[in-house]
Amino acid sequence: MPTILKIRIILFSILALVIIFLIYKALSPFGEITYTAQPCGNSFFIQKLKPKDRVSGDCQNIITGDPVYFNLNTQRTFNQAEVKINYKNSGHNKIVEIGIMADERKNYRLKPLDNIILDNLNWNTLEKDGIYLFQKENNYNSIDEFLNKIPDKNEILTYFYDLPPQKELSELKKFEPTLSSKNRTATRLIENDLRGPYQFYTYTADGILEFEFLFSDLNINKDADNIKIVVYDLENNIMAQREMQDERGGEETRNTVNAEGLHLDLTNLKKGFYKIELITNDDIITTQIPASQKIVAFINRIWLAYSSNTDLITLFSDASEVTASTINPQALQKILVNKDVLNLSETYKQFSLPANEGVNTIKFAKNDVIISGSGVFSFSKEELYNPNYKKLVKNTNLEDINYIITTYQPDKTNDDWQTKTLTFDLKNSLWYENNYGFIISVPSLISDDNVNDYIEVGDIEIKLKGRSLLDKVKELINF
């Protein structure tokens, strides 16, 4: 065989091997693949932390602001990701969490990575099947005993563990006469304009839920402003949904138009709490919510839309930290949280204040403010009720708390650098343009606050598991 032919065969064989390697890596025929990234490396698969103004250091791996994101680029979908992360907490950050993007609305499913509050807690600890119960006094001998005889709601905090929500409440019995069908004429109205999506808890004593939602459309964004209302029970089962497609047009014209409304009238429901979610974008203003329900407690976040009304606005909340932000320079102001002043002094920045009264009062003069916190918000004290147990957050006051139940495994080691592994379900996560989106949330980190707090991220290793090629073939044959 001539030499030149041998060289040709060798060169084309190398090319064939390269192509096989690339296809093998893309298909991962055995259903498993592992990607790693070093802090200063340039991994194509595990991308750099962003945005850049919340990270520092030569390798852009020191987190100084909350939250930061990174993408995992894959050629195919997988079922599970084991994220092994090496990190150093400066010691000031009580809570660090990692999450994966669950849907197109950029909701993230979070998991606890580091919780200094629980790590340093010297309470009695019980453990069973990855569930940890911290108790101030040794009142329970097992987690089963605790779950069978759950103490008063106000004594318990949960952290990444869902205790069954209270479906019916004896405390609400006093409301029942006003909620019965006989008294349905007692219609109430939420008059404050609300911007964008929101969700709230409501309660029915007689199985009837009746709401009217009236909307207007700001037409600022380019996307169609569709509106969807979903009613869930407390197990997150969908009970009803109503939808309205945007056929008004006029996007980006900035002309505010009436967007009509959606009516919700459900009967024969079981007595108890329900969650109502409005799914839309920030162009939609809810102008009125005439309702016959007594309890309307907004969950975690409420955006009071801009209006010329200059009346003092009062909100009530059970959140142990109140956060305010705005995108409107005219809305900069001082907000009164109980007796403390929260100075909303800059746009596009979040300002927080601890609020440790059972029911916190938030007062402010100007609209177009986003008020958020881990808890519920309402326009009157009577409307405020949270069927869920309070969650442990960075500023929670543990004085009146006797029990904390969690799936977080407390870490008693005092090493600067720690390595932990978290498992994420990818089947119910968003895979968009070949990427899974991850978030690292450190609620106490604020960029440019002149506090030397940070999280330094070292190596990240992500082990992906999914269907093998054989499984896929078997599936196709069975189909």
Next chain:
Amino acid sequence: MFYKITKEIFHVLFVALIIFIVMELIAPNIVQAYISLNLVLILWLLSGIVLLVFDKK
């Protein structure tokens, strides 16, 4: 011999470039994740230039 080997490299790089581009069109980043297409293109051009410089004719 050098000329002949360079010619073979030129041919194989050309085929590689075409296949890689088709693969990228079918599944974006399947090649770029591991091999820079720019690099393959530069190597192919360099081999072409070498062929022109050492053209036997």
